[in-house]
Structure formats: structure tokens, C-alpha cells
Amino acid sequence: MTLLAEGTPVIVDCPESNDFKLRAEDLDAAITPKTKWLIFNSPSNPTGGAYSSHDELKALTDVLLKHSHVYVMTDDMYEHLVYDGFEYVTPAQVEPRLYDRTLTVNGVSKAYAMTGWRIGYAGGPKDLIKAMAKVQSQSTSNPCSISQAAAVEALNGDQSFLQERNAVFKQRRNLVVDMLNEAEGISCITPEGAFYVYPSCAGCIGKTTPPNSPNGGKVIESDEDFVTYLLESEGVACVHGEAFGLSPHFRISYATSTEALTEACKRIQRACAALQGEAKAA
Numbered sequence: 001m002t003l004l005a006e007g008t009p010v011i012v013d014c015p016e017s018n019d020f021k022l023r024a025e026d027l028d029a030a031i032t033p034k035t036k037w038l039i040f041n042s043p044s045n046p047t048g049g050a051y052s053s054h055d056e057l058k059a060l061t062d063v064l065l066k067h068s069h070v071y072v073m074t075d076d077m078y079e080h081l082v083y084d085g086f087e088y089v090t091p092a093q094v095e096p097r098l099y100d101r102t103l104t105v106n107g108v109s110k111a112y113a114m115t116g117w118r119i120g121y122a123g124g125p126k127d128l129i130k131a132m133a134k135v136q137s138q139s140t141s142n143p144c145s146i147s148q149a150a151a152v153e154a155l156n157g158d159q160s161f162l163q164e165r166n167a168v169f170k171q172r173r174n175l176v177v178d179m180l181n182e183a184e185g186i187s188c189i190t191p192e193g194a195f196y197v198y199p200s201c202a203g204c205i206g207k208t209t210p211p212n213s214p215n216g217g218k219v220i221e222s223d224e225d226f227v228t229y230l231l232e233s234e235g236v237a238c239v240h241g242e243a244f245g246l247s248p249h250f251r252i253s254y255a256t257s258t259e260a261l262t263e264a265c266k267r268i269q270r271a272c273a274a275l276q277g278e279a280k281a282a
Contacts, residue, residue, distance in 0.1 A: 007036065011245055016189065016200060020049035020246075024059035031067050038064065040091060041075040043082060046244045046251040047198040048173075048191025050078075052086055054094055061095035071101045071128075080111035080162050082193040083170040100125055110195075111162060112154040119143055119151040169195055172254040172261055179265035180252075183272040185279060195255040198241070201226045202248045204272060206280030209233070213274070220275065223248040233274075234267035 002009040012030045014020050027038070040060075043050035051057045064070055072091055079088050092102040107120035122132065136142075173190070176197050180188040185203030204226055209218045214232040218225070224240040227250050231237055241249030254261055 008034075010035070013246070014047075014049075015246070016198075016249070019189065020044065020047035020198065021051060021056070022060065024063050027060055028063045028066070031063070031070060033069070035067065035070050037071050037073055039073045039075065041077075043078040043191070043193025045078070045194055046196050046239070046241075048194040048196045049198075050082060050086060050088075050192035050194075052192055054089060057089060057091055057094040061091050061098055064091070064098060065095065068101075071103065072098060073103045073105060076104060076106045077110050078194040079106070081166065081169060081195055083166060083173065084192070086192050088193075103128060108151045108154050112151075114150065114154060117143075117147040117150055119147050121151075169254065172258055173197065175258065176252060176254050176261055176265060179262070179269065183265075183269040185272050185275065186268070195253055197252050197254065198246075198249050199252070200249050203279045204275055205248055207275035207277045210274045210276060223250050226250065230268060230271055234271045236264050236267050236271070 010030050012022060012026050014022050014026075022040075051060075064072060074090050074092070076090060079090075082088050090102075090104065092099045092104070103122055103124035105120065105122045108114040108117065109119070122129065173195070177188050177190050180186050180197065180199050185207070186199050186201055187203065188197055188199035191197060201223055204220050205222070207220050209216055209220065209229055211217055213229070215229075218229075220226050220229060222240070222242065224242055226248070227238045227240045239251040241247045241251070244251065252264075
């Protein structure tokens with residue numbers, strides 16, 4: 001999207017050693033006089049990582065206060081999908097002085113399970129919203145009135161089901177994390193939000209697929225090789241970490257039935273156990 005707008009995207013690595021989170025010093029080092037926006041996603045897709053305390057966000061907002069030319073696009077899509085007593089806050093809540101240069105983006109696809117209705121929305125400074133509307137009106141059609149009415153009902157209606165759904169998501173998250181950590185060569189931290197896990201497959205890199213599997217005898221050289229092996233040998237579909245810019249990991253969504261997740265994790269365990277040889281040293 002940045003390239004389409006003739007900008008230059010700058011990717012700041014957020015490795016597992018930092019719980020997949022952006023550190024203040026890394027943000028500060030990445031900002032230049034040409035920086036226009038920080039795109040901030042919490043809880044995160046693909047890792048499920050979220051900024052779990054006021055202090056974590058305050059360190060980032062303190063950096064942004066130093067750079068008054070930088071706007072913040074805060075992607076709050078998973079704000080209701082948080083677990084273990086996590087308290088959700090946004091950058092502008094932590095630092096009200098950022099309010100006039102914050103664009104808040106959200107939608108009903110995730111928390112309200114309304115993916116097919118195709119409704120998102122944004123709130124921000126009046127001049128910015130006016131400019132966005134001008135661009136959108138010339139580039140794409142508007143969402144239909146039925147979808148808009150349905151989204152209003154979702155946002156204004158009874159919200160009690162969110163806690164019930166979150167309890168189920170938490171159970172599924174814990175199931176998947178536990179079962180993946182039992183698989184040979186896989187390690188998986190517990191995410192704070194969203195409905196993804198982002199395990200490392202580093203312990204499988206360098207091993208060889210079993211002779212009786214499709215493309216038997218192939219060396220697993222990357223996370224893409226690993227997820228291809230899972231798909232071809234066990235019919236389990238995941239997304240390789242390189243697609244998100246961080247290897248050697250892969251993403252699993254637990255927004256499906258407990259039965260399907262249990263079976264998928266059993267197949268991943270079986271596939272990992274069948275790999276042969278030694279993993280490459282980290």
C-alpha cells in the first residue's frame with residue numbers, strides 16, 4: 001500500500017526475543033525527517049502479540065512526541081480479542097497529545113465475525129478524513145447500505161457475546177500452543193490477543209522429509225519448505241513466516257473448531273516426528 005502511494009516502506013524487525021513487539025529505541029532509530037507514518041497493529045496479525053501495559057506503549061509514544069512530523073495509524077481490528085486479563089489501550093489513550101495526529105482504523109470483520117460484510121471505518125483529524133474520502137470516492141465504490149446498517153447494529157448492540165467468544169478462543173489458543181510445543185522442532189510462545197499463533201520451526205530446518213512422503217528426501221531449508229511439507233504430507237495449511245517478513249516461523253489461525261485444531265496439531269506433530277536427520281544450529 002505504501003509503494004502504491006509512492007512512498008518507501010521501512011520495516012522495523014520485531015523478533016521473538018522481544019515477544020514480537022516494537023522497542024522504543026528501534027522505532028526512534030527508524031524515524032527520519034522523511035518519515036510520514038507509523039503503522040501500529042496491536043494485537044498483531046500474524047503473531048498475536050499485544051502491548052500489554054501502559055508503560056510499553058508510553059515508551060513508544062514518548063518517541064513519537066519527539067518527532068512531531070510523524071502521524072500514527074493505529075490498527076485496532078483485534079481490540080476485543082484479548083485474553084488473560086489483558087487491558088487494551090491505544091497510543092492516543094496513553095498520550096493524548098498524539099490525538100490530533102492519530103488515525104484510528106477498525107472494522108467488524110474479526111470481533112463480530114462479519115468478514116463478508118466488508119465494513120471498515122476510520123476516525124481521525126477532520127482534514128485527513130476529508131482527504132481520504134476524496135481519494136476513496138475516486139478509486140472504489142462505497143460499501144452497500146445493508147452492510148453499513150448491519151455494522152451499526154453490531155457496534156451498538158449487545159456486546160456480552162464477546163466475552164463468551166473470547167473464552168472459547170482462549171481455550172483454543174491454549175490447546176494449539178500446548179500441542180505445538182509438544183511437536184519435535186517447534187516452539188511457540190503464548191500470544192496476548194488476536195486469533196493467531198506464530199510458532200518457530202527453527203528446530204526443523206535442516207532436517208529431511210521422509211522417503212514415503214511427497215517429494216521424499218527433500219531438505220527443509222526454510223519456513224516455506226516446512227509449510228509446504230505440512231500441506232503435501234498432512235493436508236495442513238499454514239502461512240510461512242517469510243510472507244510476513246519474519247523467519248523461521250509460520251502462522252496458524254485458531255478461528256476454527258476445536259476438533260479441527262486438535263486434528264491439525266496432531267498431524268503437525270506426526271509430520272515433525274517423521275522428519276529425519278539433525279536440525280541446523282541456530
